[in-house]
Amino acid sequence: MMRTSALEQTLRYDRLIVAIGIATVVAFSWSYLLAGAGIDMSMADMPMDPEPWSLAQAWLMFAMWWVMMVAMMVPSAAPMVLLFAAIKRKQATADSPVIASWLFLAGYLVIWAGFSLIAVSLQWGLDQAGLLSGMMASTSSVLAGIILLAAGLYQLTPIKRACLRYCQSPLLFLSSYWQRGAMGALRMGFRHGAYCVGCCWFLMALLFVSGVMNLAWVAAVAIYVAFERLLPRSEWLSRAAGVGLIVAGGVVLARAFGATAFASL
Numbered sequence: 001m002m003r004t005s006a007l008e009q010t011l012r013y014d015r016l017i018v019a020i021g022i023a024t025v026v027a028f029s030w031s032y033l034l035a036g037a038g039i040d041m042s043m044a045d046m047p048m049d050p051e052p053w054s055l056a057q058a059w060l061m062f063a064m065w066w067v068m069m070v071a072m073m074v075p076s077a078a079p080m081v082l083l084f085a086a087i088k089r090k091q092a093t094a095d096s097p098v099i100a101s102w103l104f105l106a107g108y109l110v111i112w113a114g115f116s117l118i119a120v121s122l123q124w125g126l127d128q129a130g131l132l133s134g135m136m137a138s139t140s141s142v143l144a145g146i147i148l149l150a151a152g153l154y155q156l157t158p159i160k161r162a163c164l165r166y167c168q169s170p171l172l173f174l175s176s177y178w179q180r181g182a183m184g185a186l187r188m189g190f191r192h193g194a195y196c197v198g199c200c201w202f203l204m205a206l207l208f209v210s211g212v213m214n215l216a217w218v219a220a221v222a223i224y225v226a227f228e229r230l231l232p233r234s235e236w237l238s239r240a241a242g243v244g245l246i247v248a249g250g251v252v253l254a255r256a257f258g259a260t261a262f263a264s265l
Contacts, residue, residue, distance in 0.1 A: 062116055
């Protein structure tokens, strides 16, 4: 009985360390974004011609995207990481639950770093084409409408549902893909990150509609992602969001083409 009580106390202690670490990472990430992510926001509303990016600017944009993904995605991934830590402790192996949990989270964040690299490449292309404002929002109503429409359609696809299924159920994911050892924890983090990217990547593309540095929109998307992943039986939420995005995209495109047709008269 005393051994069981000691085990439970140690378990709570390990999970507390991991939880505090996750909260610290998220807090620093949001602080970095609120501070402007190293970007001079006073220049954001000024019209500027597209200019080639320097290596330092490209790195700054990548860091902004990656930190933003940490701030948005880690809170909703926390239940998965904490359950992983609990299972590692109950196995009573030589592996430290805390270290294994951080390796799991590291693998998860590496996948989002890869997504951030793709997002920066897309941002660079749009910027060089003159399709982004200083706030990194689309200056083209047609482009904004297409993004909204495509994001809505993706919400209704089997790929979205399959990825969301594993993101919603930590127990299902861990029971399906459990691997032993430190490298196993890292590989599990990679796999979980891949499912999360598959689930949410088009939602992140919505940032190009209202502005990548529009933190109110960033927070709104992060809250939606948390609801979609943490609420029980949230498939209806994904479908409702998909229909809403499709309607919004259709309205934006209709207005854009209507304005073009009116201007040509």
